[in-house]
Amino acid sequence: MRALRSGLDGLYMLSGVAAALCLVTILSLIVVQMVARWTGEVFPGAPDYAGYAMAAASFLAFANALNRGAHIRVSLVLNALGPRAKRVLEIFCFGTGAAVMWYFVYYCQRFVYWSWKFNDISQGQDRTPLWIPQTAVLIGAVIFAIALTDHLIQLILKGDHRVKRDIVDQSFGE
Numbered sequence: 001m002r003a004l005r006s007g008l009d010g011l012y013m014l015s016g017v018a019a020a021l022c023l024v025t026i027l028s029l030i031v032v033q034m035v036a037r038w039t040g041e042v043f044p045g046a047p048d049y050a051g052y053a054m055a056a057a058s059f060l061a062f063a064n065a066l067n068r069g070a071h072i073r074v075s076l077v078l079n080a081l082g083p084r085a086k087r088v089l090e091i092f093c094f095g096t097g098a099a100v101m102w103y104f105v106y107y108c109q110r111f112v113y114w115s116w117k118f119n120d121i122s123q124g125q126d127r128t129p130l131w132i133p134q135t136a137v138l139i140g141a142v143i144f145a146i147a148l149t150d151h152l153i154q155l156i157l158k159g160d161h162r163v164k165r166d167i168v169d170q171s172f173g174e
Helices: 002-038 046-067 075-080 083-117 131-158 167-171
Strands: none
Touching: 002 046, 002 131, 046 131, 075 083, 083 131
């Protein structure tokens, strides 16, 4: 079980690193586009590539942000409940979140497949096959669905999830 736990934690961290690299890519694209504009050159597709990197960064960061307690959680209700009711509500929330995310993953993978099958390309000058940036979003969605399911199972079996509480969350009501 320790190998599985460390593997999942490593996957979430790797996903966060990949999201950070996507943000660095966005910065680089913006700088290259600025330099190209100053020199009178054209860098076709830069806004499109930045958009793809933003979508990938968003989805790749979800699992790591969840583990660090960086997602917005309305803990006003949770803090007002007793331990048993709090656990039931958290199971409901993690269960609903995991179900919705797996539903999203199912349709996202179908979307990627059909984009690949029909050779769907972007409308911009870059003419990128859309399945490539969509795959990065799908990978991030799968990792986030795994993280939600991981926390749900942890909550059911051990009575507590592994989400670290944010400092701001801890400062109120305690």
